[in-house]
Amino acid sequence: MGEDGFAGWLETAERMATVTTSELHDCHDCGVKPGELHTPGCDVQRCPRCGMQQIGCNCIYEVNNIDVDDMETEHPSIYKNGPTKQMYAKWDVEWGTRQQLWTGEWPGIAECREYGFWCLWDEANRRWMGWPKFKNITAETPGAQEDLNRLVGVCRWDIDAQKWMQRR
Ligand SMILES: [Zn+2]
Numbered sequence: 001m002g003e004d005g006f007a008g009w010l011e012t013a014e015r016m017a018t019v020t021t022s023e024l025h026d027c028h029d030c031g032v033k034p035g036e037l038h039t040p041g042c043d044v045q046r047c048p049r050c051g052m053q054q055i056g057c058n059c060i061y062e063v064n065n066i067d068v069d070d071m072e073t074e075h076p077s078i079y080k081n082g083p084t085k086q087m088y089a090k091w092d093v094e095w096g097t098r099q100q101l102w103t104g105e106w107p108g109i110a111e112c113r114e115y116g117f118w119c120l121w122d123e124a125n126r127r128w129m130g131w132p133k134f135k136n137i138t139a140e141t142p143g144a145q146e147d148l149n150r151l152v153g154v155c156r157w158d159i160d161a162q163k164w165m166q167r168r
């Protein structure tokens with residue numbers, strides 16, 4: 001998984017979280033309605049294989065047995081131009097059908113609610129207060145938002161359930 005992708009996903013998620021909580025709406029990036037598939041390349045689309053932002057993860061390379069660390073030297077044209085049609089075709093066979101529909105809320109926030117993961121935006125210090133330092137924020141805390149950092153920090157992505165699950 002690309003570090004930038006992960007950071008970018010959370011950053012966007014945090015930005016959006018301030019406008020989203022518990023209301024269903026069209027996808028912020030591609031504009032589809034709840035219950036529809038995102039359009040290709042949508043920022044919000046979650047990868048069915050790793051649970052992270054699809055445009056930021058390396059899964060398409062991994063299923064095609066391409067080592068991302070060596071890609072610049074071993075596969076310069078893919079490095080430069082992105083995955084080929086054949087690579088997408090291979091991806092689609094196994095993973096395309098597992099693509100999740102846009103639910104109307106940011107991927108992962110339903111799990112945060114279920115597990116009680118909450119954080120709070122600290123306007124004065126321009127940062128999120130949440131896991132792992134701030135543990136006493138609950139759904140009842142005024143202004144509480146779902147804590148996606150905690151979700152990906154303490155849960156694992158379950159491919160069969162297509163959901164972040166708490167580790168046992
Ligand atoms: Zn979308």
Ligand SMILES: [Zn+2]
Nearest residue numbers: 047050057059
């Ligand atoms: Zn992935």
